[in-house]
Amino acid sequence: MAEDFLQVERLCKRFGGLHAVRDVSFSVGRHEMVGLIGPNGAGKTTLVRLLLGILRADSGRVLFRGQNLLGKKPWEIVSQGLALTFQNARPFARLPVIANVMVSCLSPRASKRGEWVKKIESRAMDALEFAGIADMAREPASCLSQGDLKRLEVARAIACEPDLLILDEPFGGLSPTETGLMAKSLRRLHKGGRFGRLHSEGPAMIIIEHKLSELMKIVDRVIVINFGELLAVGTPEEIVANPQVIEAYIGKEVD
């Protein structure tokens, strides 16, 4: 049931006078792929940062499998089964690519779920292989191109074997071909299965994205927020036809 998995209730966050997130409530089901869209500055990134505990919410509740996540530390939330990729890829630039992923593999959740794999290198390698940058494993992360950095972010997130994966603009800065590839691999990840020594039960996903045409093809449901407030929730077809959403994105015709 959707109510049991992730439930966000009346979440609020203020930066001084700015209401970055105001009374946002929504829920995500275990096997859903949800798009989170909105114009620039709508509060999408703030919202997911609240979920991961990087920022502290002012009020509201976030229930994940019935447990409140607010007030917990980011690493506790990650061990519950959430994972986040950053919008501006933030690699550990001076470490090799594989070491970037090994850090995730060292987390308590990853080591508990993959006890039978003795070598974390091989698990990290599998995550890289899934993301498609296994050939760069020994290069320092500062060598990677923008597209590969996005892949590294994904590899890092799936190395924790999350149940809910939050992707902050996974297609940002990618060429149309790369975008298509990335969309495909996300879809494949969502279906679940075994990728080498990584086991994926098919994480639910929240995808923040501006490339709507690509996003609409892969998600089941879309949440739109504007000025920190929930604007609309619905299937991609409904959202595309919603006049309020169109107004928020491209404005209103002036008579």
Added chain:
Amino acid sequence: MFAYLARKIWRDFQGEILALPTRTILFAAAVALLLLPLVTDDAYLLRIVATASIFAVYAASWDLLVGFSGQTTLGHSLFFGIAAYTAALLNLRFGLPAFLTIPAGALAAVLAGLLLSLPALRVRGPYFSLASLAMPIILMGLIFSFPGLTGGEMGLSGISRLAGTRTGEYYFLLISMFVLTLLMWKIATSRTALIFHAIREDEIVVRVSGINTTYYKILVFCCSGFFAGMAGSLYAHFLRVVGPSTLDIMMSLQVIIWGIFGGVVTIYGPVVGVFILYPLLEYLRIIPDWRMLIFAGIVVVTLRFMPEGISNKFQDLLERQCPRCKERNIFMRKECRICCTDIGTCSRVG
């Protein structure tokens, strides 16, 4: 059986040490230091080497904290001083022998590490540096305010010796230096050190990767404190005098000079730095008026031409990284000793 073991050790020795020129040089230097008392019994020279080996442990522990996990502390002498004073007080007031006071001093430094990790969990960057700078000064103030117990400005003297003879002391210090730095090097190449590296690069991302950064930051402070504390209590027993100079700001700044001169994030870099700079500073006593100026000049000029530190510079000169498997090879080799890739044509990795 013994023949087999001997062959295995010889093979490992060939593969791990003789294959790389920098390791060969370090090994040769270590052997030379071990053989030094057989060649000369110049007490002054032996004393300099022994003191340098204490400071080598101290500098390497600084590297573990600042180089690896990026917690730029300016008050590293806190660990050194607190351990020296603990060892001295336990030895003088309770009459404990050196083999008990040295671990006790290190333990005190671990507690100091816990104390110092409190501000480190809350403030970052330059603010933490300033907070850490204050710690040894506070401790020094405490020492001055209880002169009855701590000896005040005069310090404590009459601490028992490490070993009966001068050569015994020399070997004790040298071998503890080898053991402690090897231990630190082991820590620095372990999985845990990977997290220390990652914390230096980007702490938020480490948190979101599901790592409890609080735990690892406290851990690195305790580790570094332990090794600096070992150095401090060895120092107390070697000099047999402990004064407020062990907590001095000079003590904290010197270790930075040694570390950066030798090359950070290597563990052996600061050790090399100490073994070059400390004897150099002593040697310059032949011209006392110009001593500090010449010393500073040498350091500045060296860092102008080798900003990455002397050990890293020599490693880059003598060895070349294989572009494929990232293993290091001696610069003459045309192909990688591990994966046989042709490396003769590619340029040096800087």
